[in-house]
Every structure is written in C-alpha cells, then in structure tokens.
Amino acid sequence: MNLLLPRLGVAVVVAAILVAICMPWIVPTYFLTTLILFFVWAIVAQGWNLVWGIAGVWSLGQMAIFAMAGYCTGWVVIHTGISTVGAAVIGVILSLVASVVMSIPSIRLKGVYVILFTISFHELFRTLLMTDTSGFTGGQFGLPSYEGFVSKEVPFSERTRIYYYIAFILFLLVTGIMVILQKSRLGLAFRAIGQAPLYAASRGISLFKTQTLAFLIGGLFAGVAGSFWSGYFGTMQPGVLSYDTLVLIIAMMVIGGWGTLLGPILGAFLLTWLSEALHQAHEFRMIILGSLVVIAAVLFPAGLSPQIERFMHFVSGKFGKNNQI
Amino acid sequence: MNTFVPILYTGVVLGSIFAACSVGLALLYGTLRFLNLAHGGFLVIGGYVAWYVTSKLGMPFSVGFLIAGVVGMGVGLFTYIIILRPLLGIGSPRWDIATIIASVGMAIVIEASVLEIFGPRLKSLPAAVDGAFAVGFTVIRYNALFVGLLAIGILVMTNWYLKNTKNGIALRAVASDINTAYLMGIPGRKIFAVTVAISSALTTTAGVLLGSFYFLRPDSGQNPMLTAIVVVVFGGLGSIRGAIAAAYIIGFLQATVSVVFGVKWAMPALFAFMIIVLIFRPYGLYGKPDEARI
Numbered sequence A: 001m002n003l004l005l006p007r008l009g010v011a012v013v014v015a016a017i018l019v020a021i022c023m024p025w026i027v028p029t030y031f032l033t034t035l036i037l038f039f040v041w042a043i044v045a046q047g048w049n050l051v052w053g054i055a056g057v058w059s060l061g062q063m064a065i066f067a068m069a070g071y072c073t074g075w076v077v078i079h080t081g082i083s084t085v086g087a088a089v090i091g092v093i094l095s096l097v098a099s100v101v102m103s104i105p106s107i108r109l110k111g112v113y114v115i116l117f118t119i120s121f122h123e124l125f126r127t128l129l130m131t132d133t134s135g136f137t138g139g140q141f142g143l144p145s146y147e148g149f150v151s152k153e154v155p156f157s158e159r160t161r162i163y164y165y166i167a168f169i170l171f172l173l174v175t176g177i178m179v180i181l182q183k184s185r186l187g188l189a190f191r192a193i194g195q196a197p198l199y200a201a202s203r204g205i206s207l208f209k210t211q212t213l214a215f216l217i218g219g220l221f222a223g224v225a226g227s228f229w230s231g232y233f234g235t236m237q238p239g240v241l242s243y244d245t246l247v248l249i250i251a252m253m254v255i256g257g258w259g260t261l262l263g264p265i266l267g268a269f270l271l272t273w274l275s276e277a278l279h280q281a282h283e284f285r286m287i288i289l290g291s292l293v294v295i296a297a298v299l300f301p302a303g304l305s306p307q308i309e310r311f312m313h314f315v316s317g318k319f320g321k322n323n324q325i
Numbered sequence B: 001m002n003t004f005v006p007i008l009y010t011g012v013v014l015g016s017i018f019a020a021c022s023v024g025l026a027l028l029y030g031t032l033r034f035l036n037l038a039h040g041g042f043l044v045i046g047g048y049v050a051w052y053v054t055s056k057l058g059m060p061f062s063v064g065f066l067i068a069g070v071v072g073m074g075v076g077l078f079t080y081i082i083i084l085r086p087l088l089g090i091g092s093p094r095w096d097i098a099t100i101i102a103s104v105g106m107a108i109v110i111e112a113s114v115l116e117i118f119g120p121r122l123k124s125l126p127a128a129v130d131g132a133f134a135v136g137f138t139v140i141r142y143n144a145l146f147v148g149l150l151a152i153g154i155l156v157m158t159n160w161y162l163k164n165t166k167n168g169i170a171l172r173a174v175a176s177d178i179n180t181a182y183l184m185g186i187p188g189r190k191i192f193a194v195t196v197a198i199s200s201a202l203t204t205t206a207g208v209l210l211g212s213f214y215f216l217r218p219d220s221g222q223n224p225m226l227t228a229i230v231v232v233v234f235g236g237l238g239s240i241r242g243a244i245a246a247a248y249i250i251g252f253l254q255a256t257v258s259v260v261f262g263v264k265w266a267m268p269a270l271f272a273f274m275i276i277v278l279i280f281r282p283y284g285l286y287g288k289p290d291e292a293r294i
Helices: A004-026 A029-054 A062-079 A084-108 A112-130 A156-183 A185-195 A197-202 A207-233 A243-256 A262-281 A283-299 A305-315 B004-032 B039-056 B061-087 B092-118 B142-164 B166-176 B178-183 B188-211 B222-234 B240-261 B263-280
Strands: B132-135 B138-141
Touching: A004 A029, A004 A156, A029 A062, A029 A156, A029 A185, A029 A207, A029 A243, A029 A262, A062 A084, A062 A112, A062 A207, A062 A243, A084 A112, A084 A207, A084 B263, A112 B092, A112 B222, A112 B263, A156 A185, A156 A207, A185 A197, A185 A207, A197 A207, A243 A262, A243 A283, A243 B092, A262 A283, A262 A305, A283 B061, A283 B092, B004 B039, B004 B138, B004 B142, B004 B166, B004 B188, B004 B222, B004 B240, B039 B061, B039 B092, B039 B188, B039 B222, B061 B092, B061 B188, B138 B142, B142 B166, B142 B188, B142 B240, B166 B178, B166 B188, B178 B188, B222 B240, B222 B263, B240 B263
Parallel strands: none
Antiparallel strands: B132 B138
16 A cells, blocks of 8 residues: 555656756756756755754754855865865865854754854854955955856856756755665654754753754755855855845745755745746845745645645545654 | 043943834743744834835824834734734744744845835935034934933833733733733733734834934844844843843943944944853843743
C-alpha cells in the first residue's frame, strides 16, 4: 500500500533532474539566468530552513553570512592575486567562522531574543558596510567589478550555460546533503532540539554541539551561495542585505513550508518566478509579495508543502492521513 | 560645557522620543506576545497622516496629531482582525513565528503602499512650536523641548491608564497570566483588540513626534523601529517601566556617541551595545526567563 508513494516521488525527482540537465538547450538565456537565481535562493533557503525550521533557532543572520562570503570573495580577488575559485573557498571559510561567532552567544538565548541578536548582527554589518568611506568595501556602491569564475571573453550565452551547471551541481549537492541529513542521527538530533530542547538534552543530545553544527551547516550553505553569487556577477552590492531580500527569502520558507525538505525548494521556485514576473509591476511587486507573506502566515502556518504531501497521498490512494506534520 | 550641554539636550530629547516610540511595541509584546515588526510602518503612517492633515489640508499640528492617533487605532484594529484573531490559540512557538512573519509581510505592504501613495520625495512636518534660544554654542529649539514634554506626557498617561483604569488593570492581568485572567471573567479577546488599538495609536502619534524632527520617507520608520526593539529588549521584553528607563539610557548613549565620535557611529554603536547586552543579560535589564515567570 505504501509502495506507490516512494516510487512516484523517485519518478518525479528523476524526471526533474533530466529536464534540468537538458534545460540549456531548450530555453532562452534569459530563462537560464532566472533558474540560476532560483538555485542560489534555494540553497540559501535550505540552509536557513535547517537553522530555523528544523533546529528551531530563530536566526535572521543568514543573509549577513551570505554577504560576508560574497564580499570576501570579491575583496580577495581584487586585492590579491588569488584566482576566483580560490577566493570563493576563502569566502566559504570566512562564512563558517562567522556562523560560529554568531552561534555561540545564540545558545544562551531563547526564542525572540535570538531574532534580536541575529538581526543586530545583520544590521551592525550592514551599517558598517554602508557607511564605510575608506574604500575597503566600496560603501553603498559595492565592490568594483572583477573577473568572475568564467572569463568575460567567453560569449554571454556560453558563460550563462556554464554558470547554470555550476549552480545546478551546487543545488544538487545541498539537496543531497539535506536528504542524507534527514535520515541520519544528526538530522534527528536537529529535529529533536528544535521540537523539544529540554527532552532532547535529557536524552543525551548535546544542545551546544548540535546547535553549533546546525549553524555551521546552515552557514556553509549561505556561504557557498554567497561566494557563487559574487563570482557569478563579478561584483558584490550591499543590496543583498536589504530588508526586501530578507523578506523575499523568509517568504520562500513560509510559503514553501518550514522544516520540510521540499518546502524551501518549492518556495524558492515559486517566489523567484513571481519576483521576476512582477518586475514589470514595480511598486506593486512589494505589495503583492508582502500580502502573500501575510496570507501564507495566517492561512497556512505550515506552508504549502504539507498540502502537496497530502495531495501525493491522495494520488497514491492513501487519503486522509495527515499525520506527517 | 562645549560637549556637556549638547549631550544633555540631545540625550533628553532622543530619550523621550525613543520612549514614546517603544511603549507601543512593549505593550503589544507584553500582552499578546506579538513582536510587531510592522512597528516602523505604523510610525511612518502616523507621520504621513499628520503631514497630509497639516500641509495639504492646512490644519494645525494638534489636529494632525489627534487624527494620526485615530487612524492608528483603525490600523491596529485592522491588524487584529486580519492577523491576530485568526491565529489566536494555535499555541506558543507557532504563534510567535506566524505573527512575526505576518507582521514582516505587513511592514512590506505598508512601506510599498506609502511609496505608491505619497511618492519617494522627502517630506517634513512643520514644527509644532517655532523659535529657539542659545546656551553657549548649543541652539536649543522650543520644538524639541515641546516634543520631549509631549512624549513624557504620553508616557505618564499610559502609565496612569495601566495602573488605575479597569481596562488597564485587566490588560495587565492578561499580560501576566492569560489563562487565569480568562478564569477571572476578563474578556480576553476584547482586551486584545483594545490593546492592539491603543498601542497602535501610541505608535502613530509617536510617528508624528518623530516626523517633526526627521524627514519622512516611506522607509524612515526602519531605524526608529530597530532602536525601539533595542530599547524594548534592553528593558526586558514586555516591561513598560524597563522600556522607559532603557529609552533614556540609550538616548544618552546615542547622544554621546554622536557628539563625541560623529553621527555615523550612532547606529553601529547601538547594535554593538545590543549584542553586548544580550551576551551578558540574555533576558534584558528587567526581563525574566519564561521559566521564571511560571
């Protein structure tokens, strides 16, 4: 009875991967750039989901980590002779250090106090960055443009294709890690400290270790995405630290569904598309996005992905059991 | 004298404004456990309503102030009906997340709508009282003193309302223990609605005070909101007395940093201060952990 559901899921996943591999030969280049954005946001949302949705630490510091990795990558390329790929690795290492720095004080804090701590971390970084006039970060204009991962001499459509595959592989890796984590002891420990920290601690799960690991893995994803972002655009702007970007990614997790594997991917897919499609509507874009966040938070506090799971159960004939969440 | 007078003057005025800006937030968190991240939007609404009434309709400052308060009540009730009432009773951690996220969405809608209606250009409210005098090298505006006094007046009235009226006492009962308050026959939902309306009105009127100091922009509520959050956290979330004390401490801190090191460092100093406070006192100055409340 339960056999059809996993098979259906595997079939859908395999089909999606095949379509994604063939994509550069099917669709125009503009479409590919949107897909690259989707992969980047899905990676960020997946890392954030691990920290907030699964391990239950209400951190808003992920975008600061993202920006730090990106700025570090750009800065190293501009000021030293290291190649962009090497610089990206340094950026990711910095993001790991930043996540540890953020995680240690967060352990003593609970609930909204974590939000307040991490948002001040974010804002401290943002205000220092924006008001910098020494030329270290380029202030509100961002870093000057530099050579990305792929040389600028490669034609645009060719370059986009390469970036598309890099982003796709990173996305697959991150999703793979999340799938393995979900089944593993560590993944269960994350879920346990998120749902019942006291009980988890009394059953021998170290809160300190588990929470730091959640921050590290979440920070790793944000850092990878940030370094890729910086190397892809060949520049870094403080715009990624804006309130709008923060809300966009939170909206992805809320609309997709907290604490699920599919949720952040689904949310990132829907909102990247919506956000690009709404660019023509300028001012109304933010009004529509904001209203969607309100509606999703009020009507579906658990997000869309439980609804889809229910639908899958319905398709496979296992209707009415909504004991998944 | 050259640094002391400006610090004292700026500190008192900033402290009063911060206190006025934070009381609404502290009240909402204390009673409803609702950390309203649309607070900045409410401040902006107050400022723009007062701007419209005074500049476009040509009414005096006091009328703009009152109308901003009335509009604030409306906005508060709207928030209650749209966001809070459907989510009541879904349980603690989910309630916190859902309301915070919904308020973030609302903040975005408010900012974008204000941008759409009033445009991106800077607006400034006329001063409530004109004129100035000098102490040494410092020019002291009557407007600043008046706004400071008005803010203190609002705080005293709020405090009186919470301590002495039947509604205020019921509100504090709901804040300290909602279930027992229900058992004592206090109509919880009505109290919730009244609280949201009052705290929104407090916030929009604080926005008017803010608007007579700084320029109005669709996103000009963000920094005051972050400051208000710092104030409320520093005072212990939900403690009004703590918030007022914290507002003056932070006002003087910002004044000192601005005068000694330059205005550029005021916001970074604030966030660094908040991080340090949270590291050493994880529940703020006067706050207690939830376990200790039970």
